[in-house]
Amino acid sequence: MGHTYEEIKIGDKASFEKTVTETDIYLYAGITGDLNPAHINQRVAENSMFKGRIAHGMLSAGxxxxxxxxxLPGPGTIYLSQELKFMAPVFIGDTIRAEAEVIEKMEKGRIRLKxxxxxxxxxxxxxxFAVVLAPKNR
Known part of the structure; x- marks a missing residue:
């Protein structure tokens, strides 16, 4: 599984899908220390602009x-950078589909993805957008 720099083509795509659970949110909060009431306190979150608890934005980024x-590229990939813009909240029970598409093959084995x-x-x-260092071999 996975692809080397040489195998990757512009336009290649891959995805991952997961339904966000209450447990995911609590585990993420515990691991990161981000105990913002928007994520873990229903009563406080009900009075927020979202009218309920939302998942941490970085959970979706994960x-x-x-x-x-x-x-894509797969095992052996080194994550170099990521630009993020959070567009809408993720609620408990939402099914999130993360997608990546190769938009540029750069020098030194680096790949830029949307x-x-x-x-x-x-x-x-x-x-x-992300930039990664793709594996040289499998």
Whole structure:
């Protein structure tokens, strides 16, 4: 599984999909220390602009890491940079599809990808670009 720099073509795509659970949010909060009430306190979150708890934005960004590290390019990939724009909230129960598309093959084995996450309704919740160092061999 996975692709070397030589095998990768502009336009190649891969994705990963996951339904966000309450457990995911609590585990992420515990691991990172981000205990913002918007994520973990229903009563406080109900009075927010979102009217309920939302997932950490970086949780969705982590799904992009899953695409890059497991599918395109895949195992052996080194993540170099990521630009992110958070477009919409992710709620408990939302199914998020993270996608990456190769848009440029750069020098020294680097690949630039368009990255995005969409909810089950097709709404963009995260948009951005990544640069990775693709594996030289499998």
């Amino acid at each position: 799904f992009i890491s899953a695409v890059l590290g497991m599918h 990255t995005a996450c969409y909810n089950q309704e097709g709404k963009t919740v995260l948009d951005g």
